[in-house]
Amino acid sequence: MHIFKNTDIDFLRWRWHAIALSWVIIIVGVITIATKGIPKGVEFAGGTVVIEKFDRMPSVQQVREALDRNYPGGGQNTVVQSYGDPSLNMVMIRVPQVGSESGASLSSEAAKVEDALNKANLGNHRRESAEIVGATVGRELTSKGIWATVLSLIGILAYLAFRFQFSFGVGAVVATIHDLLITLAFLAFFRYDMSLNVIAAILTMTGFSTNDTIVIFDRIRENLRSMRRDSMNHIINVSVNQTLGRTVITSGTALLTALALFFFGGEVLHAFAFTMVVGIITGTYSSVFIAAAIVSLWRGDAPTRAAAHAHVIAQPAPTPQQPQRKQKPQRKARAS
């Protein structure tokens, strides 16, 4: 079976459209972030989250009213939502306040929230789960998260620059930064909280996206050796087309599993799975439309450097004892 049989799509023709589209999404994301900010989970923002398990499930509205009436300062800036499997009767309540970081008073806000619920007569309930994070931890995590992302990008750039030419490293990292920005834009737009899980998903996604990019670059490198007389742009197009089947299939299977997580993985993994879904789609898109386009922009569309090089050195004797590696792909190149 074949999804794509001998496709011959001129991907580079669409590069400006692709870049424009990406910019639009990124700018919308930046505007959203600038006006509304990135919603932060308690891990980063600090605050108190309690998950209460009720004997009889109250409506979210009832819980909200209880907080408005009985919680000091009212229910402003609180998040109330039902949590987990409906049969479990659980409600999540998040307040931005947190007890002071002295002594054992960190959890005092959780007690106040429960107090407010008690006063509203919502039936028996008990604390199933709590997450109480002071400002110190949030600050440290934020800086650690940013560093982890930046360093992993630098690590990938260094590795690719070592294994490929520098322009490829640039292409891969630009594509990855692109994916990062697009994913952030989607997260900000759909108001998912920035949490540890989301950071983990973002880092995984950068790995996945470079993965796709590397496969295409590998093919470009291989074709650079065999198609010496062709222009860079042609080689890029051929390479992307040759690997298109694989790109779509692997993204497809990865997407299938990410969707399985999104729909069945439960409440805790929701934002994680969403990030992965967005990341996989944008990662595939950027590998095909952005990464290679950057390489071509960086290097220009001149006949490949390898070809120019070959003219000077290998012209007199057309390399009789070249290793067979170089001959094999030549045939294939003609076939495509």
Next chain:
Amino acid sequence: MSNLQWKIVTIIAVFVIFFGVGVYPLIAQRYNVHQPSWLVEKALKLGLDLKGGVHLVLRVQTEDALRIVTDQESERLREELKNKQVTVAKIETPDATHIRVEGVPPAQDPVFRQVANEVTTNFERGSGANGTYTFTMRPNVQVSLRDEAVVQARQTIERRVNELGVTEPSIAQQGNNGDQILVQLPGVTDVERAKEIIRSTGLLELKIVEQSAPTKEALMQNGKVPDGMDIVPGASGGTPADAGTIYYLVKKVAAVSGQDLRNARVSVDENNRPAVSFTLSNEGGRKFGKVSGENIGRQLAIILDGRVQSAPTLESRITTEGRITGSFTQEEVQNLSLILRSGALPATLTYLEERTIGPTLGADSIRSGVIASAVGLLLVVSFMLVYYRLSGVNAVVALIFNLVILLGLMAYVGAVMTLPGIAGFVLTMGIGVDSNVLIFERIKEELEAQRGVRASINAGFGRVFWTLVDTHIAALISCAFLFQFGTGPIRGFAVTLCIGLVSNLFTSIFVSKTLFEMALANRHQVATLSI
């Protein structure tokens, strides 16, 4: 045996081992099948987020440890100066790392310097203009005191947690300054008790009461606490209910403290109320005997964490045995004796982060994780079978191998399965078949270029090898940073992903290729390949 047979044997052996360590215990546990204890010990462990439990991050207030040393040395200085009959206007400790001495008479300046040099070895002496000296704690001493305080706090918490009887607790230092302690207590539900026991300083001090009064002011001289003294609040004895607070004037430095303690246990006082009896070490008993012998008829303040619990009158010389009475409940005396046994914390602790995960939520997470895994596996398997037909079977076998090795390796290295770890497991399926797809697509291309089946397969695996190495190393790089960044659940995710990547390299290249070789082994002319 031929080369191929060796490969098959290797693969089967690897499968059996990892299945035995990683998967069998899970199945056996689920269906209550008996399994040997060494296997149970090795079984894959669940993280806090799946099992339920408490996750605490505390900060050690290392300032406290510095303050104790500063106080001690300033007291020693005071004593020594008194012995040498040097009278100074004032000795004070303005903060945790400084001692200030005012009004050293010019005539006695050389003696003062000599005494100071002998006593305050941990301090740097500043210039003494107008008879005023400032001593600053040496930076290296500060660093080592802080480090020591954190290590001691960790050890004390470990002892307390062990006394609590928590199975498989995890206690580690962390944080940018290394002054945070992470405590994970799986399966603990009584959060408040655990928190209280961990945090209580548990500092027991026995001091002779100089004076007591119902208000602080009555004990002060000229509106100040007398030099070298402390005013400590406490209940006025008798029953707790009627007790107004009463204040005791005691020496700053304790005659006997918790470090001299050998044991503490639950007991009752003469009125049959819960109390804690303690035994001092020989050294502590000697000191206590001296102090109590010299002060018969005076009150002895039993101070716990800066509060006088009781102040009985000394009727005779006491050496090693003592008892703390007060207004305790049975649970309080149990906690207190536990805390005293495990030793005092060198500094106060504050909570920075606190998570509890109830067992219901953990079970719910496991259930959704398993469902998501099953659905993900089903989707990927059916796609591979439909798209690659018989070769799809090859990929599916490789995938299942991959997952078995992943679970087995995680169990073997003692990694912990967390909820994000399950996500990593699911993603490994989706991303793991990537290697197979890459190889198969390449084989297809080679076949289309009219090469033979065997040649195509060899070319497919050969060509793709370095691509796979590149993609896996790039992914491992981001994994490594993820591991470095994360704590708890995220670490579990990074570990799962890393192990999945490594085992994927093995299964997609070695296992999958061997499967092709097996399929083609008994056929001489192969014209078609189901791919």
